[in-house]
Amino acid sequence: MNMSFKNKTCPEYFELPSIGESNLGFISVAEFPNNIPFNIKRVYWTYHTPENVLRGHHSHKDLYQLIFAVSGTITFYTEDRHRNKQEFILSKPNVGLYIPPYVWREIKFSHNSVLLCLSSSEYSETDYIRSYENFINSLKDNNLFIDII
Ligand code: TYD
Numbered sequence: 001m002n003m004s005f006k007n008k009t010c011p012e013y014f015e016l017p018s019i020g021e022s023n024l025g026f027i028s029v030a031e032f033p034n035n036i037p038f039n040i041k042r043v044y045w046t047y048h049t050p051e052n053v054l055r056g057h058h059s060h061k062d063l064y065q066l067i068f069a070v071s072g073t074i075t076f077y078t079e080d081r082h083r084n085k086q087e088f089i090l091s092k093p094n095v096g097l098y099i100p101p102y103v104w105r106e107i108k109f110s111h112n113s114v115l116l117c118l119s120s121s122e123y124s125e126t127d128y129i130r131s132y133e134n135f136i137n138s139l140k141d142n143n144l145f146i147d148i149i
Helices: 133-142
Strands: 012-015 019-021 025-028 042-046 054-060 065-072 074-079 084-090 096-101 104-109 114-119
Touching: 065 074, 065 084, 084 096
Parallel strands: none
Antiparallel strands: 012 096, 019 025, 042 114, 054 104, 065 096, 065 114, 074 084, 074 104
């Protein structure tokens, strides 16, 4: 894990270079440790998500993620350890979202969008917090809650 990213507690946009030109097309590359902060253990993608559903509704405890809308537009509604609520709109294939642990997220998809997720760990259901109440409680219980007052 890249140390400057290890201390980040909020989600943020993460841009990768676009190699190419418009008359030929483009390629973007994620390569650890060259241009991404963690080693990739798992890649998954989601597709054919209806426009009228909100997915997500969870946080992770240890997982680091880099998420791209490789097609279409994907909107993330996040809440982090600071209780800071943000909206991130992913609509360029080379501009993703870096999500550290303990970020609650809800996700909306445009028609035909494809979400690509690069993850720091293998799938583990025990790493999920799937209830918002448990998310807030676990911040308090683990002294992770950073009070903004
Ligand atoms: P989930 O992460 O809950 O998706 P979302 O938050 O977008 O609704 O995953 C949906 C289902 O897929 C859940 O039953 C677990 C399964 N799953 C895996 O088996 N492996 C994986 O790597 C992921 C991401 C999900």
